[in-house]
Amino acid sequence: MNRTFGDRLILVLVIGAAFVWMMPMLWVLSLSLRPNEELVRSTAGILPWPKTLEHFATLLRVSLTPRWLLNSVIVAFGMTALTLLLSSLAGYAFARIDFPGRRAVFLLVMAGLMIPEQAILVPLHAMLADWEMHNTYFSLIAPRLAGPMGVFLMTQFFKAVPRELEEAAELDNASRLKIFWSVMLPLSRPALTTLGIFTFLFAWNDFLWPVVTATQPEMYTLSVGLGSLQGNFAMSEGLGFLMASAVFASAPMVILYVVFQRYIVQGITLTSGK
C-alpha cells in the first residue's frame, strides 16, 4: 500500500499525541519509584528510574492495602460468577422457553435499563441499613446483580444459536437444565467471556455504591480505599506512597487489559447494541 504524505503526517501527529496521553501514567509510575527525600525537592522528569521499591514495601507491610486488594478480589470474582450464572439462566428462559407472560416479563426486565444507579442509591442504602447489612460482602455484591444488561446480552446470544443443536438433546429426552448446562453453556463461551470481563472491570472499578455501603476501612475495596487516601493528600507516608498506591490499584486492570484486549474492544460494540 502506498502511503501518501498526508497519511504519514497524521501518523506522526498521533504518535506525538499518544506520548502526551501516556505521560501522566508514566510520570506517576516514575514518582512511585523515587524516594520521598528526592520527591520533596523535585518531581520533575520521568527518568532516571527505577530507584527504590520502598513505597511498595510499605504498602504491603503497614497499610490496609492488602486487605482492600482481598476485598476487591472477592467482590469482583463473586459479582462476575453470579452475574454469569443469573444472566445465562434468565437469558436461556427468555430465548428458548415458551412460557406464558414471557413478553411482558421481558419488557419489565428491560425497563430496568432505564433506572440509573443514582436513582436508587438512597433507598438502597436505607434498605440495607434496615437489614443491618452494610459493610458486608453481601451488600457490596448483591445490589449489582440486579442490572438487566447481562440478561439482555445472553438473551440475544441464545436467540442466535441454531435450534438444531438442542433438538438432538431433546430427542434424547434430556431435561431443560441438562440441555442448558451441557449444550447451551459450552456454546456460549464467547458471550460469557465478554460479559465476564466487563462485569469484572465494572466490579473492580465500582465506586459510587461501595463508597456508600462500605464505611469501615476494613471493608473498603481498592477503589474506595484509594479514594480515602486522597482525602489526606499531605499524609505522613508521603507522595511516593500515594503514587505507589495508584500504580498498585491499577496494575491488575493493566494486566487484564493486556491479556483480554481483543475481547474488551469487541465487547464495547456488543454492549452498546449494534
Add this chain to the structure above:
Amino acid sequence: MTVTSVQDAGSRPHGLARYRDALSGYAFLAPFLAFYAVFLLYPFGLGLWMSLHDWEIVGDYREFIGLLNYQELWDDPYFWEALKRTLQFAAITAPAATVLGLVLALALNGPLRLHGALRAVFFASNIFSVTVVTLVWSMVLNPDRGLIANGMRAVGLEPIAFLADQDWAMPALVVTTLWWVAGFPMALFLAGLQQIPPEVYEAARLDNASRWAVLRRITLPALARTTLLVVVLQTVMHLQVFGQPLLMTRGGPANSTRPLVQLIYETSFRDWRSGYASTVSVVLFVMMFCVALLQFRLSRQEGD
C-alpha cells in the same frame, strides 16, 4: 377408536409440555428476578415514596409531607447551582469526547501494527477506576509539584492552581474526564468505520476525490448512527458525574463544580436528609429518562 386414542395421546403430553415449559421458564428466571425485584424495582419505588417524606437516614424519623420536598427543591439555590453545573459539565464533555473519539478513530483506522498499538494506548485510560484517574490528575494539576506546573516553570510561567481556581476547576475536570473516557467513543467509531463497505472508497478514489471530500461525503454520513449513539451514551454518562468532583475539588471552589449526584450523596450521607436526597434523585432520573427517550425517537426517525 384409534383416532381418538391418538388424539388423546397427542393432547395430553402437549398440555403437560406447556405446563412444564411454564414451570421451567419461571424456574430459570427466578434467581435473577428475585435480585431484580429486591434490589432494583423495590428501591426505585421506595425512592419515589421517600421523596414524599421527611426521612432521616438514621433512626426512625419519617414523616409524610406530600410534595413539600419538591417545593423546597424549587426554591433551593444549591439545587439549581448543582443542576446548572451538571448540565454545563455534560454539555461540554459529551460533545468534546465525541469529537475527540471521532478524530482518533479516523486517524487510527489503519492496517498497520502501529495503528493497533496506538489504539491500545488511547483506549487504555478507560480501564482505570475513577479513584486512580483522579489521583493521577490531581497530581498532574498540582500547582506545587505537578507535571503541568513543572512544565510551566521550565518555560518561565507562573504555575496555576487549576483545581482551586473558579475559572479553571471545571475545565480541569473536563480534561481529566476526556483523558479517562475518550477511548470508548473511539472504539465505537472504529467499529462504525469497519462497517463502511470498501467499494465505496474505491469508487471515490477512481474519481480522484480529495481526502476532505471523502470525509464529508462518505465517511461522516455513514457514521451518523454511531454518532447519535455516542452522543447519547456520553450525555447520560456525564449527567451522572460524581467521582471526579468529589475527589478532585470537593465540589468547590465556591460550589462551582458540585454536580447533582454529589448533591444527592452529601444531602443523604452527610446531612442525613434522605427524603430530600431522594427528591433530587427523582429529578436526575427524569432528566436521564428524557435523554434516552429522545434517542429512541431519533433512532426511530432514522429507521423510517
